[in-house]
Structure formats: C-alpha cells, structure tokens
Amino acid sequence: MDLDLALVRAFVATAGTLHFGRAAEELNTSQQALSKRVARLEELLGLRLFERQGGTRLSEAGERFLPAAREALAAGERAVAAVTGAGPVVRIDTWGHLYAPMRTVADAVQALGSVRWEPGPGRDWPSVAGALLRGDTDLGFGRVHPLPDGRDAGLTQRLVRLEPVDVVLSPSHASAGADALRPADLRDSVLWCPAELSRLDFLGRFADEFRITRRHDGPNLGLDHFLRHLRDDPEAFTVFPADEPLPDHMGLHCVPLVEPTPLYAWSLTWRESARHPLLNTLLHGFTEAGRTRRWLEYDPHRDWLPDIDHPKLAARCRGGGM
Structure with a gap:
C-alpha cells in the first residue's frame, strides 16, 4: 500500500x-x-x-x-x-537551561552558514535521550551521563566543550571578597542547586568529590528565583559557568575556583541508526568553533573533571579533535 x-x-x-x-x-x-x-x-x-x-x-x-x-x-x-533547495531542518534539544547551552550552539552555528536550526528545550538528559530514541529530535546538546538500565543504548555522543565554572556567592558570604577559592574552602558552606539534585549529575559529583555535605535543592523555578534565594543566604553558594554572565542587579559575587578548577562537559548526542544527513557538517562546525575558542583545553594538574567524563575526553583526543 x-x-x-x-x-x-x-x-x-x-x-x-x-x-x-x-x-x-x-x-x-x-x-x-x-x-x-x-x-x-x-x-x-x-x-x-x-x-x-x-x-x-x-x-x-x-x-x-x-x-x-x-x-x-x-x-x-x-x-x-x-x-x-531549502535544505533539511536540524532539530536540536538542549538541557541544562540555567547554564545557557544555546551560547555554545550559537557559536558553532556561525561556522555553518545556511543550516536551518529548530531548537527546542528538553527537561533534562533522560527526557532528551527518550526524544532521540523516539525520533522526536535529531540532536541533543547538554551534559551527558550514563542512564540507569541502559536507557541511552543506541545513542552516540561527542564531547565539544569543557567549560570552567566559578563559585557564585551571596554578597554577605564570608568569602565573597576573595580573589580565588579552592573547592575545599567551601566545605562549611551550603551548596544551592537550581533543581532537584537527583537530576543534576555534575553538582552531585562535585559535592561528593570535595566533601560538601550541606546541600539544598528544589524545583527549577527559573534563574532569577534561584539567584534571589542564593543572594539572601550568607552561607550559600553555587557553581556557574565562567563564561555565562549573571544578572547585574543581583549583587552576587563570582569568584574563580582553583586547585583544581572544575570543568563542565558539554556534549552533542544523536541516535546512530538515524544520523541526520548534515551530521558530519554539524560536527565540523563544533570542531572549528572549539579549536578557535580553545574549548577542549584540559590539564590534569590544574583541572578537575568527573571520572565519568574522562572517557569522553579520551575518545575526543583519539578522534583528533584536540
């Protein structure tokens, strides 16, 4: 028929x-x-x-x-x-919205000329993985981590950016005036999370690695709501991408993290059995943007990357992307 x-x-x-x-x-x-x-x-x-x-x-x-x-x-x-002659549309779902994933996508898009993009917000990595496997979207972009019960089987990923994070403090925090802080300096403070910690793999691993036991999480009600509560708690802190500017009116203090500097891994992911016809072109655009902006710099003596992210970096190096 x-x-x-x-x-x-x-x-x-x-x-x-x-x-x-x-x-x-x-x-x-x-x-x-x-x-x-x-x-x-x-x-x-x-x-x-x-x-x-x-x-x-x-x-x-x-x-x-x-x-x-x-x-x-x-x-x-x-x-x-x-x-x-219109060219195929590329559907891309992003997650980690308070960390503004579209900043990185937009930088890569500049190298791709006439590619037609259809961006969409994903709730989190499990929801985007489901959308990819169902064929609801072509690409995902955000931080990828293993899902329970192999729910991400059939998906391929490519590490495209390692972004340093700063610590963000209330102006009344005891360390708000510091020039730099070590993650270990934050052990007596309260880690504020912009959503339920069970959905924030990076923050959970960061807290475990540096023995930060006091943690506060809750529903994602938007950046302004989150930062207002952070500003009003003198013991609170969070970590935030160093390249993402915070609203000026909040009065928060951003302090670089050193010894080591934590890195947030951004990856592009897709379903290998349904590769978009422009996938190789898109990967080239991300590679070129990463090379010119030095997105994949990593020094094991200076930086901290969660253990589960090291295989992504090793695979990227073997592929000649550094």
Missing part, C-alpha cells in the same frame, strides 16, 4: 500527545478531521493503532509503527528539501 504522509503525520502527532484535541491544535486542524485521518490510516493498515478506552494510548501495533512512521515523515521532509 502507498502511505499518505498526511495520515502518518496525524498519527505521529497523536502518538506524541496521546490526546486527539492537543494533536489537532498542533497540526492546526479540527479534532474531527484528525480523528478521521487516524481512523483512515488504521483502516488501510488493518490494525488498531490506539487504544481509546480509559484514555488514549498506543496499541502494540502503534508502538511498532511509530519509529518507522517518524522516519517516513523525515524522509518526506528531505525529499521536499532536495527539490526546493
């Missing part, structure tokens, strides 16, 4: 939301029209793709059909781009 991509698109949108009304809004159509398209696709396939009792969920056949349906839509987009 010949697949009608309009029907496939209706199915994929509904599978993504598990709600016919929201899927119809996403496709700018009526719920009735969307339901008819899904029903027509089910009729042509001779299979029920959704279970509709007690809410909407994918059937077993729908689960099997979804990855191939997404790839069919992507192939259709590439076919249209090939004849219109």
Whole structure:
C-alpha cells in the first residue's frame, strides 16, 4: 500500500500527545478531521493503532509503527528539501537551561552558514535521550551521563566543550571578597542547586568529590528565583559557568575556583541508526568553533573533571579533535 504522509503525520502527532484535541491544535486542524485521518490510516493498515478506552494510548501495533512512521515523515521532509533547495531542518534539544547551552550552539552555528536550526528545550538528559530514541529530535546538546538500565543504548555522543565554572556567592558570604577559592574552602558552606539534585549529575559529583555535605535543592523555578534565594543566604553558594554572565542587579559575587578548577562537559548526542544527513557538517562546525575558542583545553594538574567524563575526553583526543 502507498502511505499518505498526511495520515502518518496525524498519527505521529497523536502518538506524541496521546490526546486527539492537543494533536489537532498542533497540526492546526479540527479534532474531527484528525480523528478521521487516524481512523483512515488504521483502516488501510488493518490494525488498531490506539487504544481509546480509559484514555488514549498506543496499541502494540502503534508502538511498532511509530519509529518507522517518524522516519517516513523525515524522509518526506528531505525529499521536499532536495527539490526546493531549502535544505533539511536540524532539530536540536538542549538541557541544562540555567547554564545557557544555546551560547555554545550559537557559536558553532556561525561556522555553518545556511543550516536551518529548530531548537527546542528538553527537561533534562533522560527526557532528551527518550526524544532521540523516539525520533522526536535529531540532536541533543547538554551534559551527558550514563542512564540507569541502559536507557541511552543506541545513542552516540561527542564531547565539544569543557567549560570552567566559578563559585557564585551571596554578597554577605564570608568569602565573597576573595580573589580565588579552592573547592575545599567551601566545605562549611551550603551548596544551592537550581533543581532537584537527583537530576543534576555534575553538582552531585562535585559535592561528593570535595566533601560538601550541606546541600539544598528544589524545583527549577527559573534563574532569577534561584539567584534571589542564593543572594539572601550568607552561607550559600553555587557553581556557574565562567563564561555565562549573571544578572547585574543581583549583587552576587563570582569568584574563580582553583586547585583544581572544575570543568563542565558539554556534549552533542544523536541516535546512530538515524544520523541526520548534515551530521558530519554539524560536527565540523563544533570542531572549528572549539579549536578557535580553545574549548577542549584540559590539564590534569590544574583541572578537575568527573571520572565519568574522562572517557569522553579520551575518545575526543583519539578522534583528533584536540
């Protein structure tokens, strides 16, 4: 049978939301029209793709059909781009938003000319890994770490940046006037985390490594909310990328960390079985930006990198990216 991509698109949108009304809004159509398209696709396939009792969920056949349906839509987009000259769109989901991952992506994009980007926010690395495996996005960008139960199997990553972090202190903190601090100097202070610590692999490893036992976390309510609370606690600190400017009106103190300097690892990741046609071009853009901006400098006598990040660096060196 010949697949009608309009029907496939209706199915994929509904599978993504598990709600016919929201899927119809996403496709700018009526719920009735969307339901008819899904029903027509089910009729042509001779299979029920959704279970509709007690809410909407994918059937077993729908689960099997979804990855191939997404790839069919992507192939259709590439076919249209090939004849219109528009070029394929690259979907990239980022996470670690308070650390502003788009700064690094934007620097790399400058080297890529006419590539069309479609950035999207991911909640965290597990959610972006799921989106990559489902085919909902082409690339992910943020800090990658191993996921439980091998949930990241099938994904490939490339380390593109090691960013030093500063300590950020309340103006009333006892060390606010220091020219530099060692991580060990912070053991009697309280590490403030911008989200639940279970979702912040780097901060958890930093606290464990330097024996910082007093920790405060909570829901991510945005940068301003987080920094206001940090400013008002004389015992509090957090760590923040050295190249990311903080709001001037907060009055916070940024102090370099030394002996050692912690590094935050930014990686690009994708599903190896569904490589975007522009992937090699994109990797070249990140490599060029990293070379000119010295993004991958690492001195083991000066810097600290979590153990799980060392294999990324070794792989990058073997690939000639340093």
